[in-house]
Amino acid sequence: MRSAGRGLRLAAWVLGPAGLALAVGAIVGIGTGYASATVNSTAMTPTYSPGELVFLERVDPDEIRRGDVVLQRTANRYGGMPVLQRVIGMGGDHVRQSAGGPVTVNGKPLAEPYVKDGDPSGVPQSYDVVVPEGRLFLLGDHRANSNDSRFFLTDRSGSVAATAAQARALDSRTGLLVLASTALLGLLLAAGGLTAGIVSWARRRAAHS
Incomplete structure (x- = not known):
């Protein structure tokens, strides 16, 4: 149980910021390029x-x-x-x-x-x-x-x-589609990190109640 909790916290700390950075970078690339x-x-x-x-x-x-x-x-x-x-x-x-x-x-x-x-x-x-x-x-x-x-x-x-x-x-939309896919992937990773963080917090609270 304790190992699972650490895994959730790690996922929250890694996936959340990484996904957010990926999404923001791709969105900025679309907006400026x-x-x-x-x-x-x-x-x-x-x-x-x-x-x-x-x-x-x-x-x-x-x-x-x-x-x-x-x-x-x-x-x-x-x-x-x-x-x-x-x-x-x-x-x-x-x-x-x-x-x-x-x-x-x-x-x-x-x-x-x-x-x-x-x-x-x-x-x-x-x-x-x-x-x-x-x-x-x-x-x-x-x-x-x-x-x-x-x-x-x-x-x-x-x-x-x-x-x-x-x-x-554009002659080809490949570059644009890659950036859009990257932004979507980043948002999904960020959402996964947030979910992991919420679940980890809920479990810790339940364990101390």
Whole structure:
């Protein structure tokens, strides 16, 4: 009986703090490393539909690559609201498109299997720009219904600062799921430690009554 009591107390002292530390660490990791956003327009269809919840990872500007879908916020566009758009060009890239033709980056046609209806143009508009250093040229996947860099060409070739990109849409949710599972495991361990502590306390009280 005494051995069982010591075992319960040990479990309480070990499982409780360890589980709590595990849960808090994972929750902090989720809060600082990830974000989510609800799509509210058709500008990124068919990749993302209105009402869809998109999970994102927070990234530094130098981690962004062509083809990434980023959540960006620019003070003088879209009423300062964050929007999802795809990175087509980065600093120094020559981005060009003729009406009805494919987008070219540095002279090479861009393969874009993600665009709606297979139409990389969407509107009868041509542009030919060089993206300034430290900035991004962004387009929506529904080119016929996306108010993107093509419509701000007089403002530094339509680009936005790379620092305006707050997060990048996840290609894989594995990392997020691992953190969520770790947080759940930590909470279960903490609960087990608390239960062991309560049982141990109840037994000691019963033994002295």
